[in-house]
Amino acid sequence: MDNRSGEMQVFAKVVETGSFSAAAKLLELTPSAVSKLVSRIEGRLGTLLLQRSTRQLVLTTEGRQFYDSCVRILDDIEEAEQDISTGKAAAHGTLRVNVSLPFGTHQILPIISEFCGRYPEILLDLSLNDALVDLQRERVDVAIRMGTLADASFQARPLGKSRLAVVASPAYLKAFGTPHHPDALAGHRCFNFNFRRMRDEWPFRLDGQTVYRQVGGGMLLNNGETMRLLTLQGLGISRLALFHVGKDLAEGSLVELLEEFNPGDIEDIHAIFRNQRYMPQRVRVFIDFLVEKLAHLT
Incomplete structure (x- = not known):
């Protein structure tokens, strides 16, 4: 047989x-x-x-x-x-989703209860972390990724965009002063990530050109949410997406710095999923749900 x-x-x-x-x-x-x-x-x-x-x-x-x-x-x-x-075509089964900790915390978790209410027969297996995972090896159905997509073996659907901003708390600025030029960051505590990225330097617009500045003096961290929390505590300066810190900026708990030097630093946000002849219904409805609920990011 x-x-x-x-x-x-x-x-x-x-x-x-x-x-x-x-x-x-x-x-x-x-x-x-x-x-x-x-x-x-x-x-x-x-x-x-x-x-x-x-x-x-x-x-x-x-x-x-x-x-x-x-x-x-x-x-x-x-x-x-x-x-x-x-005996029915309703969306069902286990749906494995991987998303970065900041995006998951601030954009996905607030809407999950509505998704579960719509599709009670889907068992959501949700992982929030900033480390890159092998989607094929981990059998992930949908992942949400920010920035340039490097893996052409997966399909992607745009979910939106988000500008990145250099931010600090009023307490930090009171204690250490406000940098008014990108070169002044050399004398400040700037957070960065401890995992590999496409580029670790921060981009700025100077004399009509985009230039990159190496920053340091703060801490190296493994996720953006920890970076946000430490920035709110006044321990350093960060470069984070507005989907992540927009509310903090609106409330005044964080202040945007060097806005006039921002080069239009925007990251695309995608839902990526495996190439396959037959997309499971649970995957399709989840991606459609994300497009509907995250329309404010477009």
């Missing part, structure tokens, strides 16, 4: 766990059985999918392509079975 879907499930679990033994434990098989099954797939396909060593398993180019196909096929099978078993 042809059981290629079962083989795909085993191979996908090996990739996601990073070892034969971990996959075997989850699937209630022996490590040798899992290893033999992967070797059988490789033999049938006539290509190496995994580079083995005593320390780790590494996907080959062909292995990555096969894994991506396996995930799409397994998702289609799961969706088809759920549609038949429930």
Whole structure:
């Protein structure tokens, strides 16, 4: 009997766990059985999918392509079975969503109760963190990303835009003075992130050109919400998106700095999702919901 879907499930679990033994434990098989099954797939396909060593398993180019196909096929099978078993087309099932901590805290959490009320049969698996994750490996259905999209293997739908601003609290400015030129930031405590970004320098418009200034003297942090809170406490200067600190600026708890030097520093906001022939209904309704509720960001 042809059981290629079962083989795909085993191979996908090996990739996601990073070892034969971990996959075997989850699937209630022996490590040798899992290893033999992967070797059988490789033999049938006539290509190496995994580079083995005593320390780790590494996907080959062909292995990555096969894994991506396996995930799409397994998702289609799961969706088809759920549609038949429930006997209806209502959106249902587990929806895995990944979003940055600031955007999730200030834009997504306030509207989640309405989404859950509309679609009670969707189980939301929501992760808020600023670290980049491998969406394919983590089986994320929808992720919300700010800035330039570097991964062309995913589809994207625009959700809006947000300008970035250099901000500080009135208490900080009273204690350390207000910088009136980008070069003056060298004498101030400026927060930055401790994870890799496209560019760590801050952009400014000087003499009709966009220039970048290296900043420091403050702390290195792993998420924008912590940066906002420490900025509100008067511990330094930050560069944050208006979707994040717009309310603080309106209330006067933060003040925008160097606005005349802002180069129109705008980030695009996208919902990204996997390329697949059949988009699950739960993914479609969630993205449509985001477009509806986040219209104020456009």
